[in-house]
Structures are given as structure tokens and as C-alpha cells.
Amino acid sequence: MGGNVGSGSVGLGGGGLGGGDLASDELRTTPEEEELVDFISFVLDDLQATWRELLPGYRDATLVLFRDATRSGCGVGQSEMGPFYCGADEQVYIDLSFYAELRSQFGAPGDFAQAYVLAHEIGHHVQTLTGISDNVRQRQEADPASRNDLSVRQELQADCFAGVWGYSTAQRGNLDPDDVEEGLRAAAAIGDDRIQRMGGRGVHPESFTHGSSAQRVEWLRRGLESGDPDSRDTF
Numbered sequence: 612m613g614g615n616v617g618s619g620s621v622g623l624g625g626g627g628l629g630g631g632d633l634a635s636d637e638l639r640t641t642p643e644e645e646e647l648v649d650f651i652s653f654v655l656d657d658l659q660a661t662w663r664e665l666l667p668g669y670r671d672a673t674l675v676l677f678r679d680a681t682r683s684g685c686g687v688g689q690s691e692m693g694p695f696y697c698g699a700d701e702q703v704y705i706d707l708s709f710y711a712e713l714r715s716q717f718g719a720p721g722d723f724a725q726a727y728v729l730a731h732e733i734g735h736h737v738q739t740l741t742g743i744s745d746n747v748r749q750r751q752e753a754d755p756a757s758r759n760d761l762s763v764r765q766e767l768q769a770d771c772f773a774g775v776w777g778y779s780t781a782q783r784g785n786l787d788p789d790d791v792e793e794g795l796r797a798a799a800a801i802g803d804d805r806i807q808r809m810g811g812r813g814v815h816p817e818s819f820t821h822g823s824s825a826q827r828v829e830w831l832r833r834g835l836e837s838g839d840p841d842s843r844d845t846f
């Protein structure tokens with residue numbers, strides 16, 4: 612498991628920061644995690660092949676799987692942050708423990724739930740390549756009061772992009788109705804309202820940055836049903 616698996620677009624990083632050269636660190640994986648890594652690599656390849664067809668000029672993102680913490684072009688990534696995409700290095704970062712949490716804490720098990728999380732992050736990569744992310748950042752800087760609202764719209768668009776990929780996998784016969792339910796359940800599980808409620812802090816829509824469970828489900832569903840990247844106008 613040193614360095615690269617799959618098509619070469621998945622890297623295994625992390626294993627602790629400080630001391631030791633990260634690039635040469637190997638991430639020790641359990642057999643279950645190896646199975647997960649294989650599956651995630653497969654999904655990543657499928658996602659990127661789909662976007663290469665949908666989006667002229669698409670270039671691949673790299674996925675970095677890590678444990679605990681890792682360096683990224685956007686600063687130190689930590690498990691607590693959940694999966695994230697960094698536009699500066701065009702890499703998606705997912706802590707291996709996130710998938711176990713998705714199952715145990717958020718009650719969203721299943722292959723497609725795992726795939727949806729990666730598809731959402733690749734949605735952010737698409738937003739970077741198409742200039743949407745820059746545009747949102749400029750609008751947020753020009754009008755700080757709109758920051759959260761714009762963030763929610765950007766996140767919901769990434770959910771819709773995840774759905775667009777889901778549509779393509781369904782067209783190719785790789786998706787059954789249970790998968791769709793799993794993905795929708797995962798989208799609902801990680802809505803801001805649900806996470807805030809779980810955190811025991813009450814629900815504060817004005818501080819949402821990703822959208823409510825209902826919104827996330829709606830936009831994932833829109834992508835899934837239309838398969839059209841142009842149906843994603845959350846702005």
C-alpha cells in the first residue's frame with residue numbers, strides 16, 4: 612500500500628504530522644480499509660471518466676486518504692474537518708475513519724453513501740475548474756453578509772453534481788434503487804441542521820454552510836433525476 616493504488620490518482624498520506632517525511636510515510640491499513648480503498652479508487656475513476664465526458668477540459672483531481680491529519684495545499688487537514696477538497700492543489704482529502712463514522716454516527720451505511728461523499732467533493736473540483744468557486748469567493752468578499760448563503764448554494768450545487776454522476780452510473784446499470792436510497796440517506800444525515808442537532812447546540816439556519824438535510828436531498832435528487840449538469844443552478 613505504499614504511495615499509490617488504483618489508477619495512480621489515489622494517494623495515501625498522513626499517519627501523523629511532524630517528524631518524518633510525509634511523502635514517504637506509508638499508511639497502514641486494515642483488510643476492511645483496503646477493501647474500502649479499492650472501492651473508493653474504483654468510484655474515483657468512474658467519477659472522473661464521467662466528468663471527462665461531461666466537461667470539456669476536465670482534468671483529474673487526486674484523492675488523498677489519510678489518518679488523523681495531513682498537510683494539504685490549504686493548510687493542515689484534520690479528521691474533525693470531515694472530507695474536504697482543496698482548490699489550491701486540486702486534491703480531495705478523506706480521513707479513513709470518516710467512513711466508519713458515516714456508518715456508526717450518522718446511520719448512513721452502504722456503498723453508494725460512501726460514493727456520494729466522494730462525488731460531492733469531486734463536485735467541488737468541477738466548481739474549481741469551471742471558475743464557479745472563484746466567483747463565489749469574490750462575491751463573498753464583496754458582500755460578507757452573503758457568505759453563508761453563498762456557501763450553502765455552492766454546497767448544494769456540489770450535491771447536485773454528485774447526483775449527475777449518479778444518473779450516469781444508473782444509465783450504465785450500476786445503480787439500483789437501494790443505492791439511491793443510501794445516497795439520499797447520507798445526504799440527509801450530513802445536513803447542517805442534523806449535525807447541529809446532534810451537537811446539541813440547537814438549529815441555526817443562518818449559520819448553515821452546507822444546507823439542511825431536506826435541501827441536500829432535494830439537490831442530490833435533482834442531479835440524479837436529470838443527469839444534466841446544467842440543471843444545477845442553485846444560484
Ligand SMILES: [Zn+2]
Nearest residue numbers: 731735766769
Ligand atoms: Zn462540500
